[in-house]
Amino acid sequence: xxxxxxxxxxxxxxxxxxxxxxxxxxxxxxxxxxxxxxxxxxxxxxxxxxxxxxxxxxxxxxxxxxxxxxxxxxxxxxxxxxxxxxxxxxxxxxxxxxxxxxxxxxxxxxxxxxxxxxxxxxxxxxxxxxxxxxxxxxxxxxxxxxxxxxxxxxxxxxxxxxxxxxxxxx
Amino acid sequence: xxxxxxxxxxxxxxxxxxxxxxxxxxxxxxxxxxxxxxxxxxxxxxxxxxxxxxxxxxxxxxxxxxxxxxxxxxxxxxxxxxxxxxxxxxxxxxxxxxxxxxxxxxxxxxxxxxxxxxxxxxxxxxxxxxxxxxxxxxxxxxxxxxxxxxxxxxxxxxxxxxxxxxxxxxxxxxxxxxxxxxxxxxxxxxxxxxxxxxxxxxxxxxxxxxxxxxxxxxxxxxxxxxxxxxxxxxxxxxxxxxxxxxxxxxxxxxxxxxxxxxxxxxxxxxxxxxxxxxxxxxxxxxxxxxxxxxxxxxxxxxxxxxxxxxxxxxxxxxxxxxxxxxxxxxxxxxxxxxxxxxxxxxxxxxxxxxxxxxxxxxxxxxxxxxxxxxxxxxxxxxxxxxxxxxxxxxxxxxxxxxxxxxxxxxxxxxxxxxxxxxxxxxxxxxxxxxxxxxxxxxxxxxxxxxxxxxxxxxxxxxxxxxxxxxxxxxxxxxxxxxxxxxxxxxxxxxxxxxxxxxxxxxxxxxxxxxxxxxxxxxxxxxxxxxxxxxxxxxxxxxxxxxxxxxxxxxxxxxxxxxxxxxxxxxxxxxxxxxxxxxxxxxxxxxxxxxxxxxxxxxxxxxxxxxxxxxxxxxxxxxxxxxxxxxxxxxxxxxxxxxxxxxxxxxxxxxxxxxxxxxxxxxxxxxxxxxxxxxxxxxxxxxxxxxxxxxxxxxxxxxxxxxxxxxxxxxxxxxxxxxxxxxxxxxxxxxxxxxxxxxxxxxxxxxxxxxxxxxxxxxxxxxxxxxxxxxxxxxxxxxxxxxxxxxxxxxxxxxxxxxxx
Numbered sequence: 001x002x003x004x005x006x007x008x009x010x011x012x013x014x015x016x017x018x019x020x021x022x023x024x025x026x027x028x029x030x031x032x033x034x035x036x037x038x039x040x041x042x043x044x045x046x047x048x049x050x051x052x053x054x055x056x057x058x059x060x061x062x063x064x065x066x067x068x069x070x071x072x073x074x075x076x077x078x079x080x081x082x083x084x085x086x087x088x089x090x091x092x093x094x095x096x097x098x099x100x101x102x103x104x105x106x107x108x109x110x111x112x113x114x115x116x117x118x119x120x121x122x123x124x125x126x127x128x129x130x131x132x133x134x135x136x137x138x139x140x141x142x143x144x145x146x147x148x149x150x151x152x153x154x155x156x157x158x159x160x161x162x163x164x165x166x167x168x169x170x
Numbered sequence: 171x172x173x174x175x176x177x178x179x180x181x182x183x184x185x186x187x188x189x190x191x192x193x194x195x196x197x198x199x200x201x202x203x204x205x206x207x208x209x210x211x212x213x214x215x216x217x218x219x220x221x222x223x224x225x226x227x228x229x230x231x232x233x234x235x236x237x238x239x240x241x242x243x244x245x246x247x248x249x250x251x252x253x254x255x256x257x258x259x260x261x262x263x264x265x266x267x268x269x270x271x272x273x274x275x276x277x278x279x280x281x282x283x284x285x286x287x288x289x290x291x292x293x294x295x296x297x298x299x300x301x302x303x304x305x306x307x308x309x310x311x312x313x314x315x316x317x318x319x320x321x322x323x324x325x326x327x328x329x330x331x332x333x334x335x336x337x338x339x340x341x342x343x344x345x346x347x348x349x350x351x352x353x354x355x356x357x358x359x360x361x362x363x364x365x366x367x368x369x370x371x372x373x374x375x376x377x378x379x380x381x382x383x384x385x386x387x388x389x390x391x392x393x394x395x396x397x398x399x400x401x402x403x404x405x406x407x408x409x410x411x412x413x414x415x416x417x418x419x420x421x422x423x424x425x426x427x428x429x430x431x432x433x434x435x436x437x438x439x440x441x442x443x444x445x446x447x448x449x450x451x452x453x454x455x456x457x458x459x460x461x462x463x464x465x466x467x468x469x470x471x472x473x474x475x476x477x478x479x480x481x482x483x484x485x486x487x488x489x490x491x492x493x494x495x496x497x498x499x500x501x502x503x504x505x506x507x508x509x510x511x512x513x514x515x516x517x518x519x520x521x522x523x524x525x526x527x528x529x530x531x532x533x534x535x536x537x538x539x540x541x542x543x544x545x546x547x548x549x550x551x552x553x554x555x556x557x558x559x560x561x562x563x564x565x566x567x568x569x570x571x572x573x574x575x576x577x578x579x580x581x582x583x584x585x586x587x588x589x590x591x592x593x594x595x596x597x598x599x600x601x602x603x604x605x606x607x608x609x610x611x612x613x614x615x616x617x618x619x620x621x622x623x624x625x626x627x628x629x630x631x632x633x634x635x636x637x638x639x640x641x642x643x644x645x646x647x648x649x650x651x652x653x654x655x656x657x658x659x660x661x662x663x664x665x666x667x668x669x670x671x672x673x674x675x676x677x678x679x680x681x682x683x684x685x686x687x688x689x690x691x692x693x694x695x696x697x698x699x700x701x702x703x704x705x706x707x708x709x710x711x712x713x714x715x716x717x718x719x720x721x722x723x724x725x726x727x728x729x730x731x732x733x734x735x736x737x738x739x740x741x742x743x744x745x746x747x748x749x750x751x752x753x754x755x756x757x758x759x760x761x762x763x764x765x766x767x768x769x770x771x772x773x774x775x776x777x778x779x780x781x782x783x784x785x786x787x788x789x790x791x792x793x794x795x796x797x798x799x800x801x802x803x804x805x806x807x808x809x810x811x812x813x814x815x816x817x818x819x820x821x822x823x824x825x826x827x828x829x830x831x832x833x834x835x836x837x838x839x840x841x842x843x844x845x846x847x848x849x850x851x852x853x854x855x856x857x858x859x860x861x862x863x864x865x866x867x868x869x870x871x872x873x874x875x876x877x878x879x880x881x882x883x884x885x886x887x888x889x890x891x892x893x894x895x896x897x898x899x900x901x902x903x904x905x906x907x908x909x910x911x912x913x914x915x916x917x918x919x920x921x922x923x924x925x926x927x928x929x930x931x932x933x934x935x936x937x938x939x940x941x942x943x944x945x946x947x948x949x950x951x952x953x954x955x956x957x958x959x960x961x962x963x964x965x966x967x968x969x970x971x972x973x974x
Contacts, residue, residue, distance in 0.1 A: 068348030069348075070338075073353060073364040073365070
C-alpha cells in the first residue's frame with residue numbers, strides 16, 4: 001500500500017471524487033444504486049488516509065453518496081479490509097480459514113506474534129506493522145498457508161519465508 | 171416460495187392457517203394475516219409498522235403449496251400468502267425450528283432477568299417461557315458489549331441486544347434520522363452509532379417500546395418500578411394539538427412512566443419524546459405545594475379557604491372599583507375544556523369579555539372566526555395521503571412531531587411537501603420547495619403564490635393582492651409552489667407556530683385562505699398548545715361565547731398592552747407563555763390583583779401575582795382536550811395531586827361559589843363536559859373567508875424571530891429534567907445570518923446583547939446560514955430567553971461590551 005506523504009484527514013479531494021464518480025457510473029443513479037458505490041468509495045478513501053478510515057472521511061463519503069453516515073459506518077465495520085481505527089504502516093493479514101488452518105496457519109500466526117512481539121489485532125510500538133485479527137479465506141487455498149500484506153499475496157508460507165517478508169517491510 | 175399465484179380474484183386469496191380458511195389480501199405476509207385473525211406466531215424483528223428484514227428467524231412456520239411442502243420452514247414475516255397455501259404455525263417441524271432459534275438467541279443473552287428493567291414485560295422472556303429449554307446447553311463464555319451513551323432519555327444495556335434491528339429500522343424509516351446502525355459483523359455485531367453521537371430524534375423514545383429485550387430502556391423510569399405492580403390508565407398527551415393517546419402507568423398514586431396507546435387515527439402506535447417524558451415535571455421540586463397569598467412583599471402559606479376568599483375578594487374589589495372591563499383572564503391553550511369553560515363563565519359573570527387562550531398569537535386583526543374552531547378541516551391521518559402540502563410558518567417536526575411523521579410519509583409516497591419560513595430548519599422530509607425568506611417578506615411571498623395560481627388557472631385574483639406585491643410577476647419559486655398545489659388531487663395549506671406568532675399573521679392567514687380556496691385545497695391550522703380548538707368551543711376567546719354569541723373583549727395581546735387592573739391566570743408562566751413576555755410581566759406588576767392558578771412556582775409568577783392557587787397537572791386531574799381535527803378526548807385523573815394541589819375545575823367551581831355566582835354546583839367534571847356539549851353543540855374547523863382582507867403592514871428593522879423550542883412550550887415540559895438535559899433544551903443561542911454577523915463583528919461563541927422592549931439579555935451568538943439577513947433567531951422557552959418582547963418583533967443586537 002502506498003502512503004500519501006500527508007494522509008488526508010477530511011473531505012474528499014477532487015481526484016477522489018473523480019475516482020468515485022467512475023464507480024457511480026456503473027450503478028443506477030438511484031439512492032440504492034449510489035449505495036452500491038460505498039465499498040469502492042471506501043477503498044479509494046482508505047488508500048489515501050494512511051490505511052484506515054477516520055470518521056470525517058467516512059462522513060465525507062456518506063455526504064458524497066447521499067447516505068446517512070451510519071449506513072457507511074456499517075459497511076466500514078463489517079468488512080475486514082476496512083479499518084476504522086488507526087493502523088500501522090503495513091497491514092499483515094494471515095489467513096486462518098480452513099485450508100490454511102489445515103496447512104499450519106496456527107503455527108504461522110504464533111511465529112509472527114512471537115517475532116513481532118504483538119498479538120493479533122495489535123500494532124507494533126514503532127507503528128510499522130498491524131497484525132489483523134481473524135482474516136477470513138482470501139481465495140488462494142492452492143497456496144496455503146498464505147497471507148496478504150497490504151495489497152500483495154504471499155503463498156506457501158514457512159517461518160523463514162515470513163521472516164524475510166516482514167524484514168523487508170519498512 | 172416459488173409457487174406462482176394463479177387466482178381469478180387478484181385482490182384476495184384464500185389460505186389455510188392452522189386449519190382455518192382465511193381470506194386475505196394478496197401480497198400480505200403470513201404473519202400480518204395471522205395477527206389479524208388472532209393466530210399467534212412468535213417474532214422479534216417483525217413489527218407491522220416497519221420493513222421486515224427476516225433476521226431473527228423466530229417466526230419460522232411450516233408452509234405447503236399445492237400439496238407440496240416447502241423444503242424447510244419459512245419466515246412468516248416475509249413469506250406472502252398465496253391462494254391454496256397451507257400454513258402450520260405450530261406443527262412439529264415449525265416448533266422445532268422455533269425452539270432452535272430460541273436456543274441460539276439465548277446463547278449470548280444474559281440470564282439475569284431479575285436485575286433487568288425489562289423483566290416482566292420482555293418479549294424474549296415471554297417467548298423463552300414457551301419455546302426455550304429449561305436448562306441451557308451452552309457452557310462457553312457469553313459475549314459482552316460495551317454500553318453507549320445515547321443521551322438522557324434512552325438507557326442502554328447492549329449485552330442484552332438480540333440484533334432484531336427494530337431500533338435501527340425505526341430511526342431509518344419512521345424517524346428519518348438513521349442514527350443507529352448494526353456495526354461490525356457476526357458474533358461481534360453491535361447496535362451503535364459507532365461514533366458516540368447519541369440519538370436525538372424527536373421520536374427517539376419509541377425505540378424503548380420497540381426493543382423486545384432490555385437493551386434499550388427508559389432512562390428516567392429506570393429501576394423505579396416493576397411492570398406488574400403498575401396500573402395503566404388511559405390519558406391524552408397535553409403538549410400539541412394532536413392529543414396523542416397515552417397510557418399513564420402508576421404505582422400507589424405516582425406516575426412512573428408514559429407509553430403510547432394505539433390510535434391509528436391520531437398517533438398510530440408512536441408518541442413523541444415530549445409526550446413520553448414530560449410526566450417527570452409532575453414531580454418537579456418547583457411544584458407549587460400550597461396556596462399562597464401576598465401581603466405587601468411577603469408571601470404567606472395559607473389554607474385553601476383563605477386563599478380562595480382572598481382571590482374572590484381581590485377580583486370582586488377590582489370589579490367593584492373599576493368595573494368588569496378592568497378584569498382580564500389569560501388561560502393556557504393547554505388547559506382542559508372544562509377549565510376554559512368555567513374560567514370564561516366566571517369572567518363573563520363578573521362583567522368582562524376579556525379572556526383569551528391564543529397567548530402566542532402576534533396579530534389579532536382577523537379576530538375570532540365565527541364558523542368554527544382553529545384546526546384542521548381534514549383529518550390528522552389524512553395528512554399522510556396528501557399529494558401536496560404547503561406549511562406556512564411552521565416546523566411541525568418540533569411543534570407536532572407526529573403530524574410531521576404523517577407529512578413525511580406523504581413525501582415518501584411522492585407528495586410535494588413545501589415550507590415557507592423565516593428561517594431554514596433541519597427537516598427530515600425531502601421538501602419539494604423550501605422557501606426561506608425574511609420574516610417581513612413572508613406575506614409578499616405568499617401573495618406571489620396566490621398570483622401565480624390566478625395566472626395559471628385564469629381565475630380573477632383578489633383585489634387586495636396588489637397591496638403586497640403591486641404588479642410584480644411571481645418568481646420561479648412562487649410559480650413552483652402554485653404548480654404543486656394545483657397539480658395535486660389532495661392538498662393542504664397548513665399554518666404553523668411562526669405564522670401564529672407573526673406580527674402580520676392575519677395577512678398570512680388571509681392569503682393562505684385565498685390560496686386554499688383558489689387551489690381547492692384544505693386549509694388547516696396546527697395550533698399552539700393541546701386545546702386551542704377547545705378555547706374556541708368553550709368561549710375562552712374574546713370574540714365568542716360558548717353558546718356561539720358574538721362578544722367583543724380584548725385579545726391576549728391587548729390585555730397586556732392595555733393593562734387591566736385585575737387578572738385571572740390559568741396554567742401560564744408569564745415570562746414564557748405569552749407572545750410578549752416583557753409586556754405581560756409589566757402588566758401583571760402594575761395590576762391591583764392577580765390570581766394565578768399554577769402547577770409550578772416561579773419567581774416571575776410571585777413577582778406578578780397576589781394569590782397563588784396550586785392546581786393539578788398531567789395525570790392528577792380529569793378533563794377534556796379537543797384536538798386539531800375536533801376530537802373531544804376525555805381523560806380521568808389517576809395520580810394523587812402533589813402537595814395541596816387541587817384539580818383546576820374544582821378550584822374554579824369553589825371560586826365561583828365564593829363569588830356567589832349562579833350555576834356552579836358541579837359535582838364532577840363530566841357534568842361540566844355535558845353542559846359544554848349541550849351549549850356548544852357540534853362544531854367544525856373554521857374555513858377562511860374572502861372578506862376583510864387585512865391591510866399590508868410593513869415589518870421593518872432588525873427582527874427577533876422565535877417560537878418555543880421543542881421542550882419549551884408549556885410549564886410541564888419545562889420542568890421535566892430529562893427533556894431539559896437533552897440537546898433540544900438548555901441555554902438560548904442567538905442565531906444570526908453570516909452577513910449580519912460580519913457587519914456587527916460577531917463571531918461564533920461571542921456574547922451578544924439582545925434588547926427587546928427595553929429588556930436586555932446577554933447570550934452566546936452563532937452565525938448560521940439558515941437565518942436570512944435582517945433578523946436573528948432566538949427560540950423561546952429556553953434558559954435566558956424568557957421575559958423578552960414579541961416572539962417575532964423588533965429588537966436590537968450588539969456585541970457585548972461594545973457601544974453602550
